[in-house]
Amino acid sequence: MTQVTMTVNGKAVSGEAEGRTLLSQFLRDGLGLTGTHVGCDTSQCGACSVHVNGKLVKSCTMFAVEADGAEVSTVEGEADEDGTLSTIQQAFQEHHGLQCGFCTPGMVMATKSLLAENPKPTEADIRAYLSGNICRCTGYHNIVKAIMAASGQDVSAIAAE
Amino acid sequence: MYAFDVETPSSVAEAVAALKDEEATALGGGQTLIPTLKQRLAAPEKLVSLSGIAEMKGISTDGGVLTIGGATIHADVAAQGDYPALAALAGNIGDPAVRNRGTIGGSLANNDPSACYPAAVLGTGATIVTNTREIAADDYFQGMFTTALEEGEIITAVKFPIPEAASYQKFDQPASRFALVGVFVAKTADGVRVAVTGASEEGVFRWSEAETALNKEFRSDALMDLNINAMNMIGDLHGTKEYRAHLVKVMTRRAINAIG
Numbered sequence: 001m002t003q004v005t006m007t008v009n010g011k012a013v014s015g016e017a018e019g020r021t022l023l024s025q026f027l028r029d030g031l032g033l034t035g036t037h038v039g040c041d042t043s044q045c046g047a048c049s050v051h052v053n054g055k056l057v058k059s060c061t062m063f064a065v066e067a068d069g070a071e072v073s074t075v076e077g078e079a080d081e082d083g084t085l086s087t088i089q090q091a092f093q094e095h096h097g098l099q100c101g102f103c104t105p106g107m108v109m110a111t112k113s114l115l116a117e118n119p120k121p122t123e124a125d126i127r128a129y130l131s132g133n134i135c136r137c138t139g140y141h142n143i144v145k146a147i148m149a150a151s152g153q154d155v156s157a158i159a160a161e
Numbered sequence: 162m163y164a165f166d167v168e169t170p171s172s173v174a175e176a177v178a179a180l181k182d183e184e185a186t187a188l189g190g191g192q193t194l195i196p197t198l199k200q201r202l203a204a205p206e207k208l209v210s211l212s213g214i215a216e217m218k219g220i221s222t223d224g225g226v227l228t229i230g231g232a233t234i235h236a237d238v239a240a241q242g243d244y245p246a247l248a249a250l251a252g253n254i255g256d257p258a259v260r261n262r263g264t265i266g267g268s269l270a271n272n273d274p275s276a277c278y279p280a281a282v283l284g285t286g287a288t289i290v291t292n293t294r295e296i297a298a299d300d301y302f303q304g305m306f307t308t309a310l311e312e313g314e315i316i317t318a319v320k321f322p323i324p325e326a327a328s329y330q331k332f333d334q335p336a337s338r339f340a341l342v343g344v345f346v347a348k349t350a351d352g353v354r355v356a357v358t359g360a361s362e363e364g365v366f367r368w369s370e371a372e373t374a375l376n377k378e379f380r381s382d383a384l385m386d387l388n389i390n391a392m393n394m395i396g397d398l399h400g401t402k403e404y405r406a407h408l409v410k411v412m413t414r415r416a417i418n419a420i421g
Contacts, residue, residue: 002167019166019167019207019208020162020163020164020165020167020198022195042199043192043195043196043259046258049258055236056257056258056261057258057261057262058258058259058262061191061192061195061196061262062195062262063167063191063195063208063210065167065169066167066191066210066212068169110257110258113257131338132255132256132257132258132259133256
């Protein structure tokens with residue numbers, strides 16, 4: 001066991017990890033931050049996406065010891081302390097960008113990363129950026145709408161069902 | 162996964178020392194190795210993580226040669242502007258999260274027969290720099306998942322002589338986002354080079370007949386009478402040997418047309 005220390009959503013945390021402990025396990029089982037979901041555990045679905053030092057990564061495909069000393073952000077860090085949703089979360093709610101909600105934490109973290117790199121993405125940009133985040137409910141349509149809305153763009157052009 | 166220790170050295174010298182242990186395996190960005198460990202297809206007792214070694218990260222250009230540290234992530238290669246065809250290739254590997262962890266050295270050490278970087282390295286005539294020596298691309302790739310690297314040898318950098326013009330054309334396998342077939346064409350100081358990934362059971366290879374034809378006349382029609390033998394192509398549920406052989410020519414022609 002190794003002692004691992006990192007900053008998660010602005011708070012210093014530490015815990016024990018085996019070499020094989022994934023960052024996703026450390027967050028969920030070690031810190032109780034179960035907002036980060038593990039869908040496929042094979043780095044394909046993106047439900048476990050978090051930010052490490054500001055970069056989007058799949059937390060099931062990185063070891064906790066590799067995040068020692070890092071700044072980690074998870075979906076729990078999105079809403080304000082009083083529960084006010086972030087702009088992205090609000091847009092997902094308003095545009096019904098989820099059905100079962102399992103993929104949503106990863107979608108939100110991927111969206112945050114997309115909008116930081118590209119504040120006004122086109123529909124094609126959004127669909128390309130989400131290639132590593134799989135949703136099996138929505139057909140992505142409302143997710144794309146939510147992201148257009150979160151970036152302050154008109155969603156009517158993609159409103160046709 | 163079976164249990165193992167992970168070491169996180171901060172210099173090449175420390176990593177080389179840690180890899181002297183014969184039960185140790187180098188860990189790059191882990192985007193292939195970690196899924197492999199989960200399937201218990203590998204069982205090292207120790208992993209030596211290379212992703213915290215600052216001297217193996219970064220990109221610089223000097224005298225027409227682009228040098229990329231072995232632990233540089235795909236996203237950083239995609240963001241450089243000195244070699245646009247290489248940036249485009251790196252920006253289309255996997256997905257954004259994979260590109261933030263996966264490294265050029267890791268991809269080349271693994272030498273997956275459908276990976277993109279081997280085509281760029283062989284197609285450019287790049288040089289692999291390790292902790293002990295420099296290896297020319299033509300000597301480096303030795304078949305599917307096989308390279309010239311010795312036990313414990315680490316790719317510290319890759320040097321790309323920036324060609325006059327180049328293009329990589331990839332026919333995506335949409336589920337894995339690896340290349341069903343990818344072709345890298347470069348007009349270099351020593352002539353045209355054509356490297357093909359995703360197609361052959363031997364891994365990445367140079368299509369020498371196409372290079373000869375293109376050195377005479379750099380037009381996609383120069384390939385009209387050429388055909389690749391389908392015998393040694395990969396055949397699977399995504400595409401037959403014949404389909405891949407056909408795609409090699411199609412993607413090569415697209416690359417030539419993209420260069421113009």
